[in-house]
Amino acid sequence: MARREGIPTVIVALIFGAFFAFGAVAAEASHLSGSPKKHKIVYHFNGSDSGDHVKKAKAVLDNIQNHANGLGGWKNIEDFVLVVHGDGVIPFVEKSMDIEVRKRVDMLMTSGMKLGVCGNTLKAKKLELKQFSDGAVRLDQGGVTAVGEYQEKGYVYIKP
Numbered sequence: 001m002a003r004r005e006g007i008p009t010v011i012v013a014l015i016f017g018a019f020f021a022f023g024a025v026a027a028e029a030s031h032l033s034g035s036p037k038k039h040k041i042v043y044h045f046n047g048s049d050s051g052d053h054v055k056k057a058k059a060v061l062d063n064i065q066n067h068a069n070g071l072g073g074w075k076n077i078e079d080f081v082l083v084v085h086g087d088g089v090i091p092f093v094e095k096s097m098d099i100e101v102r103k104r105v106d107m108l109m110t111s112g113m114k115l116g117v118c119g120n121t122l123k124a125k126k127l128e129l130k131q132f133s134d135g136a137v138r139l140d141q142g143g144v145t146a147v148g149e150y151q152e153k154g155y156v157y158i159k160p
Contacts, residue, residue, distance in 0.1 A: 085143030
């Protein structure tokens with residue numbers, strides 16, 4: 001008889017365990033589909049291996065917008081930085097900027113993206129920050145160093 005009395009206790013424990021497990025799975029699923037988490041992301045662009053830096057810049061800017069959309073929009077992003085260095089700065093120099101690159105940069109920067117330009121590249125290419133979009137920031141420590149620092153701060157790193 002004592003053995004039967006223990007069965008309801010085991011059943012109750014199993015039911016509670018199932019509810020807790022289901023709750024954890026549901027919490028994880030909601031985290032993936034509509035998390036209130038604010039994301040921190042750094043994209044790294046140093047040009048195109050093919051030499052078509054403008055075409056690659058357009059693709060990178062499209063990736064950035066798609067990334068933001070995939071996270072549920074800019075409201076779910078704490079910080080989004082595009083770090084450019086080396087030949088990656090070429091498509092972002094205002095006086096020669098492709099019209100489509102300009103539109104995408106303007107839209108993304110209005111939405112919340114920051115454009116970080118490598119200080120070492122500016123010096124090497126004899127460029128000044130004022131030659132880039134308003135709001136661009138100079139990364140005096142260098143683009144590659146800045147990318148590493150962002151990663152140390154918990155940013156997701158993407159190099160398309």
